[in-house]
Each structure stands twice: as structure tokens, then as C-alpha cells.
Amino acid sequence: MDKIKINFTDFYDGFDKEDNFFTNLLSKRYSIGISDNPDYLIYSNFGNDYLNYDCIRIFYTGENIRPNFNRCDYALSFDYMNDHRHYRLPIYRLYGEYDNVLNQNECIDEILKDKLKFCNYIYSNSEALERVHFLKKLSSYKKVDSAGKSMNNVGKPVIDKVKFQKNYKFTIAFENSSYPGYTTEKILHAFAANTIPIYWGNPDITKEFNPNAFVSVHDFDDFDQVIDRIKEIDNNDDLFKKYISASPIFNEKIRNSLTDDNILNFFENIFLTEKFPVAKSLFKYRPHLNDIFLGQGLKVPWYYSYKTFNFYIKYYGLKMFIRRFLLRRL
Structure with missing residues (x-):
């Protein structure tokens, strides 16, 4: 096996560099070493430590954020993007339930017997007003059990989300926000629990999940x-069974793109390509200038701003610097 030196930064608290989706996946084809002086850096969106690395940078996010190729050489995200530097890897692929959903083979009648409750809602964030509004409207029909930190009405937050959901016919599976391609684990967890997801978020969700297996809010004019439609399914066991028996992920192209081999092929192309890192390019300070003048709102250390000003004033001259950058904001 070829030895590859990598490192990770700017992931969530508790991220384990030695035991995670990427390290485990890459170890199937390469001898992976975690190094403070890596050839390749995989970084996410929870910090700016990636700025301290001048190797090939590979950006990954499961959030509703666009890759910025002024900062990274390659990216993996949920975006539908036709760019050889980008690979679509929605966050739900990183969950163990993904394989379970692909291989579900349970008796539909037995599933129905377990569905003793109506609908569940499990979230910690109460600031996503779209789903809070829907929860309140649906609750006027029947009680919806809210088992997260947000709108909790069952006593305390549940620990095992999927296990809890198995008792319910429906799951409110609303994303924090809506954007084409932005699909998280919420719909996947509902499928893993054999409930019918009531989904809102990615308006193109039917490109990857079977529209006959869930209720897409995007297919209707309003919540009413x-x-x-939910009432209709709730009161018709045959219709419920029809939804539950439909294969959740029916798009073969999506399935194939999310296999280990195809994701590894993307990384293999990165490792085999001789590329001058963006971090070492002549304009490597330009992104920080954009943060200052174009209002992108990312926090960077003061000394990057200082170095940016010096670089551009020397490169363009003071008059051109003012015309080219400062006046663009007026």
C-alpha cells in the first residue's frame, strides 16, 4: 500500500483523527499516517486552523456552506456541482444507518404492528422556524411527540433516536434550511426506523430518494x-404499507456515486495529480481580503489582514489598490 500523510482540522469537538469516516475509508486502499506536516489536509468549517497549512487542502462540510476554491484545492460537500475538484458526498453517507437502509428487508405487516404512535419530532435547534411552525400545525390534528431539546413534551431528550422513532408511523424530517442538494441524516434516520419521513429542505430531494417512500413538503402548495396527505395515509393501512414497502434510495446513479470504491477513486485522483497547492499560490492572501471587503464574515487573525494589505499595496500600488478593492464596496 502507498503511504499517505494526512491531517485533519476544523472539525467538530470530539472528532477522532484516527477513527472517522475518511481515515477508515482511505485505509482500505492506502497506508494512512496522521502527521503534523501532512501532504494532504482534510478540513471542515468549524474553525480557521487550515490557514496554517500550505499543503493540498481538501475541504469537507455537511453544512449548508459552499466550497471556496480560493482556499481549498478539492472539496466534498452536498452541492450539485460539475467540477472535477468537487465530489458530492452528503453527510448521510457517513452514518452507519446508510447501509441498513440500503439492505432493509423486513415484513411490512410486522412493521405496521409496531406503529402504535402517530408522529415524532426530534431536534435540539428551535431557531429553524419552518419546522417549528409545521410541528404546531400538525399537532392540531394529533399529538406529535417531541423528544429532543426543542419543544420537548415527553419529559427529557431521548438518547437513541432511531430506536425511539421505530414506534411511530411518521417522522418530521425538516432540515435547518433549504438549498438544492442540502440533504442531511434526518431523512435517513427516519427510513432506518421504518417511519414515513415528512421532509422539507432539499427541493431536489427526489433526485436521490424515492418520492413514493416519503412525503415531500416541496410537492405541495402549503402545509395544509x-x-x-398525512391524514389520508394515517387512516389507510394499505396506503401506509405502500409507502413503507417502497425502496428509499432508488436512483442507481446516486447509489453508485456513494460506494466506497467511487469515493476512493476521487481521492486516488487527488493523490496521483501533481498540483501546486492553492495555499502556496501568488494570490493566497486574496481570500482574506475578500473577507474584509466583500463581507463574507469569516473571522481571521489580524496578522493575515496586515499581510494582505502589504501584499496588495506592493503588488498593485496604492492608487490601484484603492480603485480595485476599496471602491468596489462603495
Whole structure:
């Protein structure tokens, strides 16, 4: 096996560099070493430590954030992007339930017997107003059990989300925000629990998940129409069974793109390509200038701003610097 030196930074608290989706996946084809002086850096969106590395940078995010190729050489995200530097890897692929959903083979009648409750809602964030509003409207039909930190009405937050959901016919599976391609684990967890997801978020969700297996809010004009459909399914066991028996992920192209081999092929192309890192390019300070003048709002250390000013004033001259950058904001 070829030895590859990598490192990780700017991931969530508790991220384990030695035991995670990327290290485990890459170890199937390469001898992976975690190094403070890596050839390749995989970084996410929870910090700016990636700025301290001048190797090939590979950006990964499961959030509703666009890759910025002024900062990274390659990226993996949920975006539908036609760019050889980018690979679509929605965050739900990183969850163990993904394989379970692909290989579900349970008796539909037995599933129905376990569905003793109506609908669940498990979230910690109460600031996503779209789903809070829907929860309140649906609750006017039947009680919805809210088992997260947000809107909790069952006593305390549950620990095992999927296990809890298995008792319910429906799951409210709303994303924090809506954007084409932005699909998280919420719909996957609902499928893993054999409930019918009531989904809102990615308006193109039917490109990857079977529209016959869930209720897409995007297919209706308003929440009232969505709730009418839910009532119809709730009161018709045959219709419920039809939804539950449908294969959740029916798009073979999506399935193939998310296999280990195809994701590894993307990394293999990175490792085999001789590329001058963006971090070492002549304009490597330009992104920080954009942060200052174009309002991108990312926090960077003061000394990057200082170095940026010096670089551009020397490169363009003071008059051109003012015309080219400062006046663009007026």
C-alpha cells in the first residue's frame, strides 16, 4: 500500500483523527499516517486552523456552506456541482444507518404492528422556524411527540433516536434550511426506523430518494395540503404499507456515486495529480481580503489582514489598490 500523510482540522469537538469516516475509508486502499506536516489536509468549517497549512487542502462540510476554491484545492460537500475538484458526498453517507437502509428487508405487516404512535419530532435547534411552525400545525390534528431539546413534551431528550422513532408511523424530517442538494441524516434516520419521513429542505430531494417512500413538503402548495396527505395515509393501512414497502434510495446513479470504491477513486485522483497547492499560490492572501471587503464574515487573525494589505499595496500600488478593492464596496 502507498503511504499517505494526512491531517485533519476544523472539525467538530470530539472528532477522532484516527477513527472517522475518511481515515477508515482511505485505509482500505492506502497506508494512512496522521502527521503534523501532512501532504494532504482534510478540513471542515468549524474553525480557521487550515490557514496554517500550505499543503493540498481538501475541504469537507455537511453544512449548508459552499466550497471556496480560493482556499481549498478539492472539496466534498452536498452541492450539485460539475467540477472535477468537487465530489458530492452528503453527510448521510457517513452514518452507519446508510447501509441498513440500503439492505432493509423486513415484513411490512410486522412493521405496521409496531406503529402504535402517530408522529415524532426530534431536534435540539428551535431557531429553524419552518419546522417549528409545521410541528404546531400538525399537532392540531394529533399529538406529535417531541423528544429532543426543542419543544420537548415527553419529559427529557431521548438518547437513541432511531430506536425511539421505530414506534411511530411518521417522522418530521425538516432540515435547518433549504438549498438544492442540502440533504442531511434526518431523512435517513427516519427510513432506518421504518417511519414515513415528512421532509422539507432539499427541493431536489427526489433526485436521490424515492418520492413514493416519503412525503415531500416541496410537492405541495402549503402545509395544509401536506397535512391532508398525512391524514389520508394515517387512516389507510394499505396506503401506509405502500409507502413503507417502497425502496428509499432508488436512483442507481446516486447509489453508485456513494460506494466506497467511487469515493476512493476521487481521492486516488487527488493523490496521483501533481498540483501546486492553492495555499502556496501568488494570490493566497486574496481570500482574506475578500473577507474584509466583500463581507463574507469569516473571522481571521489580524496578522493575515496586515499581510494582505502589504501584499496588495506592493503588488498593485496604492492608487490601484484603492480603485480595485476599496471602491468596489462603495
